[in-house]
């Protein structure tokens with residue numbers, strides 16, 4: 027009898043048969059409040075009627091086009107529509123299927139455009155699981171151990187992480203920028219460095235927001251040395267943090283922006299955006315793929331943009347996020363073991379610590395399991411698995427947030 031690979035260890039015992047909004051149902055019609063959203067993917071909720079209708083209509087017209095052979099209308103329309111939401115100047119697009127592929131596309135573009143080999147990434151960053159992207163992922167050894175040697179030419183510099191350094195945000199930022207200068211002076215000479223690759227908020231690394239000063243410092247150094255700044259917004263983009271792009275919280279100005287996850291409400295689609303001057307440096311045929319910008323995925327992405335706009339989902343993420351963070355903070359206030367509740371919009375992490383103040387993945391996992399038993403689906407993140415994260419669909423209602431917060435309070439009380 028065939029079985030799934032042991033690497034696919036499930037975080038919850040749910041076998042879902044259908045989904046609606048933030049709810050999942052199994053064959054017995056048990057309801058689960060899904061605050062994982064397929065790892066931040068189903069931005070408009072499970073099976074939003076407008077996304078379903080758009081995809082169904084497209085399936086009946088054209089499923090696959092292959093963008094280096096023929097062009098199709100959903101892709102042309104999507105490019106136009108993304109032009110309305112992308113940061114100014116980033117108006118040339120390339121599409122792929124997964125976050126990892128898009129990060130690889132950004133890496134290739136940065137190397138081609140600058141003629142330089144090295145990448146500087148930031149500690150705790152997650153950028154994917156292909157060999158090149160795993161080489162730039164430093165949010166846990168499980169993503170790299172056992173399949174080295176990885177890609178050469180990657181240097182890691184600190185990300186400002188106040189809690190773990192025991193510093194203020196200002197101190198952590200100052201430290202991170204000083205270390206970056208040290209890295210540029212001792213390990214990765216600027217003339218050999220193609221790009222800084224960074225998440226505005228560490229995702230798999232534990233939901234740690236960066237700071238305005240940190241990203242301004244990266245921009246300054248990038249401009250000074252002709253290094254590109256790449257923002258990995260795979261998890262943080264498309265309204266998740268209460269702004270369309272998380273970089274907006276920090277006035278971050280990137281040369282290449284990477285998007286995926288929330289872009290197509292669950293259909294595989296990812297992309298990178300850059301200026302025309304930069305994108306022109308990637309010569310024809312050097313980027314591509316059989317399945318990139320699938321017609322049904324593009325139709326779903328257009329519908330996703332319509333829903334985000336018509337239902338005010340970016341504002342909803344900000345408001346429901348504030349409500350959720352407030353509720354989670356009230357729970358944390360009762361338990362010393364929850365060191366911090368942090369994040370922006372509907373991307374919120376609860377960090378667990380043991381009695382010595384060290385990251386406590388075991389307790390985080392127990393609470394996450396308790397929550398699943400009560401019908402609240404959550405995931406963990408962070409290098410030690412010490413953070414329980416809340417990333418519901420952006421359509422989540424006030425009442426669903428209250429329900430989840432109450433189930434969380436019960437789950438925490440059951441363990442602590």
Ligand code: PMP
Pocket residue numbers: 065123124125126127129152153154155225229230258259260261262286
């Ligand atoms: N970058 C970031 C910031 C991510 O969060 C992820 C996925 N968790 C990826 C890249 C990789 O995306 P994918 O799993 O679609 O390859």
